[in-house]
Amino acid sequence: MGQDPEAQEEAALRAVRQRLHQRFDSCLGANTVDRVVERVQRGFDASPIRSFIPILVERQATDALRSAQRSVATNNTEN
Secondary structure, three states: OOOOHHHHHHHHHHHHHHHHHHHHHHHHOOOHHHHHHHHHOOOOOOOOOOOOOOHHHHHHHHHHHHHHHHHHHHHHHHH
C-alpha cells in the first residue's frame, strides 16, 4: 500500500528543501534557504489541488534564491 497524498507531499517537499540546501547554502546560508522555501510553500497553503505543489515550490524558490545569489555576487564585486 502506498503513502497517503499528504505524506507524499511532505516527503517531496523535504527532498526539494534538501536539493535547494545543496545548491545554495554555501552562498546564501541555510537560514536564507529555509526562509525562502517556507515563504514560497505558505503561498500554496490554500491550494486545493496539491499534486504539483512540490514542483512549484522548487521552481519559485529556485528563482528567488538565484536572484538573491546574483545580488550577493553583485554586492561582492562592488566592494
